[in-house]
Each structure stands twice: as C-alpha cells, then as structure tokens.
Amino acid sequence: MMRKGAHTTCNTQHSTRNALGACAVLLFVMVVFATALGVWQETAFAETAPNSGATAVESTADESGAGDNTAKGSSADGSSEDSKAETDELSDDNLINPQQLPDSSFIYSTSIDDLAGADAYFDGQTVQVVGETIGDKINADMTGQFCWITLASEDTLNNTISIYMSHEAAKSIDLYGRYGSTGTILQVQGTYHLACSEHEGISDIHAEHVNVVEKGKVAKASFDINAFIPGAIVVAIGVVMIIVYGALKERQR
Amino acid sequence: MWQRFTVHDLRVIGHYLGVLVLFFSITMGVALVTAILCQEWEPAARYFCAMGISLIIGSALRFLRIEPTRLSRQQALAVTGLAWIVIAGVASIPLYGSGHYASYLDALFDGVSGLTTTGATLLSDLDHLSNADNMFRFMIHFVGALGVIVVAMSLGIFGKRGGGGSGLFTSEGRSEHVVPNVVQTTQMILRITLSIIAVAAVIMSVFCLMTGMEPLRAVLHSFWLSTSGFATNGFAPMSQSIIYYHSFPVEVVLMVLMILGSIPFVLHSELFRGKIITFFKDIETKTMALWLLVATLVFASSLCTSDSFAELPALLRRGVFMIISTFSTSGFQNITSNQLTTVLSSGALLTLALIMAIGGGAGSTSGGIKFFRIGIVFKSIVATVKEALSPDSARVTVAYSHLGRRMLTPELVKEAMTVLILYAITYLLGALVGIAHGYEATQAIFQSVSMASNTGLNTGIVSPDMPISLEIFYIFQMWAGRLEFVTFLAIMVQIVVSLKPRKRVVQA
Numbered sequence: 001m002m003r004k005g006a007h008t009t010c011n012t013q014h015s016t017r018n019a020l021g022a023c024a025v026l027l028f029v030m031v032v033f034a035t036a037l038g039v040w041q042e043t044a045f046a047e048t049a050p051n052s053g054a055t056a057v058e059s060t061a062d063e064s065g066a067g068d069n070t071a072k073g074s075s076a077d078g079s080s081e082d083s084k085a086e087t088d089e090l091s092d093d094n095l096i097n098p099q100q101l102p103d104s105s106f107i108y109s110t111s112i113d114d115l116a117g118a119d120a121y122f123d124g125q126t127v128q129v130v131g132e133t134i135g136d137k138i139n140a141d142m143t144g145q146f147c148w149i150t151l152a153s154e155d156t157l158n159n160t161i162s163i164y165m166s167h168e169a170a171k172s173i174d175l176y177g178r179y180g181s182t183g184t185i186l187q188v189q190g191t192y193h194l195a196c197s198e199h200e201g202i203s204d205i206h207a208e209h210v211n212v213v214e215k216g217k218v219a220k221a222s223f224d225i226n227a228f229i230p231g232a233i234v235v236a237i238g239v240v241m242i243i244v245y246g247a248l249k250e251r252q253r
Numbered sequence: 254m255w256q257r258f259t260v261h262d263l264r265v266i267g268h269y270l271g272v273l274v275l276f277f278s279i280t281m282g283v284a285l286v287t288a289i290l291c292q293e294w295e296p297a298a299r300y301f302c303a304m305g306i307s308l309i310i311g312s313a314l315r316f317l318r319i320e321p322t323r324l325s326r327q328q329a330l331a332v333t334g335l336a337w338i339v340i341a342g343v344a345s346i347p348l349y350g351s352g353h354y355a356s357y358l359d360a361l362f363d364g365v366s367g368l369t370t371t372g373a374t375l376l377s378d379l380d381h382l383s384n385a386d387n388m389f390r391f392m393i394h395f396v397g398a399l400g401v402i403v404v405a406m407s408l409g410i411f412g413k414r415g416g417g418g419s420g421l422f423t424s425e426g427r428s429e430h431v432v433p434n435v436v437q438t439t440q441m442i443l444r445i446t447l448s449i450i451a452v453a454a455v456i457m458s459v460f461c462l463m464t465g466m467e468p469l470r471a472v473l474h475s476f477w478l479s480t481s482g483f484a485t486n487g488f489a490p491m492s493q494s495i496i497y498y499h500s501f502p503v504e505v506v507l508m509v510l511m512i513l514g515s516i517p518f519v520l521h522s523e524l525f526r527g528k529i530i531t532f533f534k535d536i537e538t539k540t541m542a543l544w545l546l547v548a549t550l551v552f553a554s555s556l557c558t559s560d561s562f563a564e565l566p567a568l569l570r571r572g573v574f575m576i577i578s579t580f581s582t583s584g585f586q587n588i589t590s591n592q593l594t595t596v597l598s599s600g601a602l603l604t605l606a607l608i609m610a611i612g613g614g615a616g617s618t619s620g621g622i623k624f625f626r627i628g629i630v631f632k633s634i635v636a637t638v639k640e641a642l643s644p645d646s647a648r649v650t651v652a653y654s655h656l657g658r659r660m661l662t663p664e665l666v667k668e669a670m671t672v673l674i675l676y677a678i679t680y681l682l683g684a685l686v687g688i689a690h691g692y693e694a695t696q697a698i699f700q701s702v703s704m705a706s707n708t709g710l711n712t713g714i715v716s717p718d719m720p721i722s723l724e725i726f727y728i729f730q731m732w733a734g735r736l737e738f739v740t741f742l743a744i745m746v747q748i749v750v751s752l753k754p755r756k757r758v759v760q761a
Contacts, residue, residue, distance in 0.1 A: 116589075116591055117591055117713075118591065118595070119595050120595070134380040134381070134491075135380060135491060135497060136464075136465060136466045136467060136470060137465055138464045138465055138466070138497075138498065138499050138500075139463075139464050139465040140499065147465070148499045150380075150491075150493060150497060152380055152492075158377055158378065158379075158492060158716075158717075160380070160492055160493050162493070162496065162497075162499070177380060177381060178380070178381060179293065179381055179382060179383040179384065180293070180383075194561065194592070194595065194596060195561030195562065195567070195592060195596050197561075197564060197567070199499075200566045200567045200569075200570040200571060201561055201562050201564075201567035201570070201571045201588065201592075201596075202496060202499075202587075202588075203588075203589050203591070203592060220292075220293075221294050221295045222294065223292075223294045224294065224298075227294065227295070227298035228297075228298050228301055230298075230302050231298055231299075231301030231302035231303075231304070231305055232301070232305075233305070234302055234304075234305025234306055234308070234309060235301065235304060235305035235308065236305075237305065237308075237309055238304075238305050238306075238307075238308025238309045238311075238312060239308065241308070241309060241312035241313065241316075242275075242308065242312050245312055245315055245316060245319070248319050249319055249320060252319055252320050253320075
C-alpha cells in the first residue's frame, strides 16, 4: 500500500502529465488552425494582377552589371516596336526606363523616406522609388505567383517599404541585403497604398515596373587574427583578476 | 529618518554588482559563439574584447569587498535597482562598437530598453545587423524579462540558498513565490520560460520556412521572435517588425506567446499542475478578461471610423494583434509607426495608450500598472460602497481569489493605490516632457505611456535624432517602470540623502 506522501506525489505527477498533455493538444490544434487559416487567407485573397492596366515587367541586369534596365514583356500601351527603336538610340548610361511616361497621377520624385511619413495624399498614387532589397523574398501566397520584397531607403537606412511583385520580376534580384552584403538596388514603379485593402491594411506598393539600378555587392570582413589580440589581452587580465580574487578569499578564511 | 549609505554598504553593493556583471559576460559568450559559427569575424573580435572588459569591471567591483556579509534590505534594494543600469552600461559597450549607433548614449538607451523589456530602439540600419549582435540583443531581453536577479539566482550565482537572494528577489518586483524556496522559484520560472520558447521556436521555424526564408535565417528569426514574444519585449530582427514576415500563422504564434508571457508565472505553475479552475477564478484572469473585452470593443469602434481598417479582415488581423501586443506591453507592430499616427484616429491611439498603461499580469514579463492592482482597486471600491451602505457596527470584509480565497487588507490596497498613482504621475510627467520638446500632445502622451509601461511602441518620437534630454528622461522612465517605482524611488532618495552633507552641531 502506498504511503500518503507517495500517493500525493503520484496524483501530482498524474495531474502534471494531464496538464502538459492538454497544453500539447491545445498547441497542436492552434497550429493546425493557424496553418489552415493562413492557407485559406492567402488563397482567398490571391490576386491575378497587381494592376488592371499593366503587367509586372521583369527586368534583368546586363552582363556588365552597369544596371541597364532592358524591359521585357509587353508594355501597358503595346508600343513595343517604337520602344525598341528608342532604346537603341539611347546611351548605355541611361538608367531610366523610357517607357515610364509621366501623367497627372504619377508622383515622379518620391522616396522611401517620403512614403515612411506619407499621409492620405499618397494613397492610391503611382510612385517610383529606389531602394536596396533586404532580407528575404517572402512568398505572398501558395500559388507561387507573387511575393513580397522589402526595399530599404538608401539615404537614411532606417525606412523600408513592402513591395508586392511577381516572382518573375523578383528574379532580377541577385543579392539580398544583410550583414556583409549590399542587396540589389531596384527602381520600382507602382501604386502605393497607405493601408492596402487587399492585404488587410498593410502599407505597400503594388509593383508595375521593376528595374535593376545596381547589382548587389558582398563586403564581408575576412578572418584576421590580429583583431583578436586586444580581446585576448583583456580576457587574460580579467581571468587573472578572478584567480587573484579567489586566492584572497581563501586566504581570508 | 532617512538612512544614508555607509562606506561598508557601498562596498557590499559594489561586490554584488560585480558578481552580476561577471555573470552577464556569459551572454557575450553566446554572441561570440554565434559570430564564430556564422563566420562574422569583426563581431567575434568585438564580443571577445567586450567579454574581457566585462570580466575586468566585474572583478574590480568584487574586490571592493572580498568576503561580503549577508545583504540587508537597504543593500538589496540598491543592488537590484542599480543592477539594471550598470549591466545596461556594460551591454552598451559591444553594441556601440557595432557602428550602428550615433553615440554611446543611444547604445545605452538600447541596453536599458532591452533589459527593461521595453523594446524601443535607436539602432540604425537594423536590417544589416550581424547575427551575433542580434543574438546579443535578444539575450539581453531574455535576462531582462526574467529578471537579472532571477536568472542569477537560478544559476546559483548567489549560492545554493540564494545568499541575500530573498531580499533581492522581492526588490526586483517579484512578490510571489512559485514554490516556497526562492532559488527553486527562480529555477521553475527559468524552466517554464525555456520550455515555452523552445516549442514556439520550432513551430515558428516551420512557418518561416514556408514563407520562403533561408533555413538559417528562419531558425534564428524564430528563436529571436519566440524569446521576444514570451519576454513581451517587442524587439524584432527586422526594422519592419512583424510586417516583414507577411505571415498570419507567425502572428498567431506570437499572439499566443504574448498572452502566455503576460500571465503570472505562479499561474503558469498552477496550470502545469492541472489546477485550471484556480487559473480561471483568479482575480487577474477575471480582470484581464473584462478589461480586454471593453478595450477591444472601444478600439474596434474607433477603428471602424477609419476607412482603412473598417473592413473585417483588416480589423481582425491588425486590430487584434495590436491589442494583444499593447496589453501584454510587448510592442510588436503589424502596422507601421506612420499608420499609428496617420490612419488610426486619435481615439484609437489613446485607447491603445490606455491598454498599455494598464499592462499585463503581476509577476509576469509584462509591464504597466498590472491587472492585479486594478482588480484590488476595484475591490477596494466595492468595499467602500459596502461600508457606506452598512451600519456603523458592521464589519465589512471583501474577498478575492488569488491562489485561494484571500481577504482584502488595507495594506494591500495602499500598495496598489501607491503604485497606480506613481505610474499615473510618471505617464503625465513624460507627456509634459514630450510636449515641452515640441511634439504633438497625442504622440507625447502615447510615447510616455509606452516608455513607462515598458511597451516600446513608437509613434516616431524615438529615433536617432531625438533630443538628448528627452532620451535621458525616457531612460529613467524605462528604468523606473521596470522596478515598479518603489525600488527606484527608494534608491534615488537614498542617493540624495547620502550625498547631502551631514548637519554639524556647533557647541557654544
């Protein structure tokens, strides 16, 4: 016959196991629910095109890496032959897409810093921004058509904007900015939303034209043993001080 | 009569601060290992050096008193209070060396923000920060969330019996023992925290991988977000905060973590023991449920006046997340700082400020006034009304449920009211300081509450170009809020009294 204390211990352990089991089941259910909800949400709100008037234009950098932006795919107005003739006449230093025609709804000189403090004036406007791609390419839905790219301002380095673009357009990105690397500099033209109704209120740009301005660069420091010498000296001093303290403490006892 | 610090007091306090600084160098070791594994050689050299500096500072402080005596209550208060600012000062050394801060004061701001689990940051170009620096930032949050003293005691830094630990434990704002023994309590808190973070990190890694993130980044970001979520800190590895992940499942996991982080550890213990009824009957749980219901209704109504968030999907996704982020005083944002001031109405912004001001559960990782005190104040109102309606000879008692049935006492009410008033005064003072610096009133009020409640939501005031005087004031606000004022005020008074010259009695 078990003693009362052991019996109480058994009950406590049994209760603990029950509680842990309940928590695990609850967590599993929540995970399944979250996954299902996420899948439903992304398939339900998957877009066919970011803009009814134009398709996202895929842009590839040329072999010299000068940031040329030869546009592929059909343009919004269909004048592809005229555009080709114009492109042939322009110099290689021209980094601006000649197909980007200004109109009354087009705010030509916007920056990511401007959009970081944007108000309702900018909402729904066509904007053009230049920034560094950072982080990762985040899948926007399960269909594999669209993705999220984050562009960081080149000026202040603190402001960013989410760009909603096609995977095709994102192929022009050769490097994503993080520690040790500067990401591809992109020029993106698209519609800015202060609180996008298609994406549950997020601030974003639905890209219509994506061009590479500059390729990404890797700049990671290489291993240099000399850089560790100051650290080795101070660590050694610190360890000596600990040992001396221990010795003094023993002597006082 | 106010007691001064004696030289003996200062030496004992210095010794224990040195012990904590030495212990803190372990977090730098974690960052060093991360740097080596990720082949980030400049951060590796920097953290190696910072470890050495931390060892020297800690050892030098320990030399002030070779064989320390047991801590008195006065000394325990001083150690607890000063530990936060001293350790933040040491933590700022490698952060400042990263080159992402304009000045050492900015790095100190981040150190204090991380330790106090506020989460506001002055770091520039966060998206290019090394994995080692990010790991260090999140280690600071982990230590700060649990409490410097808690982590030190659970690792036996103060000896098996905790040394003067009981006084330190209470001084850190932890009044409840999960188990009778203080050291075992701290170990239980550490176990609960590590278990929850581990499970959440695994689940979130899966979701991050599904979004298309690289495996290493997915795992690291998941671990960091899990730590930050349960610590209700709000630091995120990307400048866009949670918006960056564009993932509803990630937001759901974070919401669960934030709710768990705002539940007192003592109630976690009850849940693990299977005492679910105790959890639901607790005064904090009932206050939390009622308060969140009211706050959600008000916030949802005010959001509906804005065209942008009036639609149900936006309302649910952005609104619910922000409410949970603010009540738990985490500070994660799935809307931008610009949207906080531009899209949300002033009513919605002030509702969020009020939610932050109240905060989460006492004895949890959350900040703010705490549900327990709000519940006690309302019980006190009930008692007052009962007394008014009862005859003079009647003895009125009011009970509340907290790990059993307890009676409301005048001392408990006095403590709750004192801290509530101190919080309110600090919120108001911070708002006035913000207004004096030329900021909009709504923004200044919101930011003041955010700092003092250790939430960290930013309307744009906290930035690398903010005024230095405001920056220093916010540092004190974060520090005072983490210590829940009483410890902070006690130290300030003792420092002032100690520095005041003694009165000389001139004999005729």
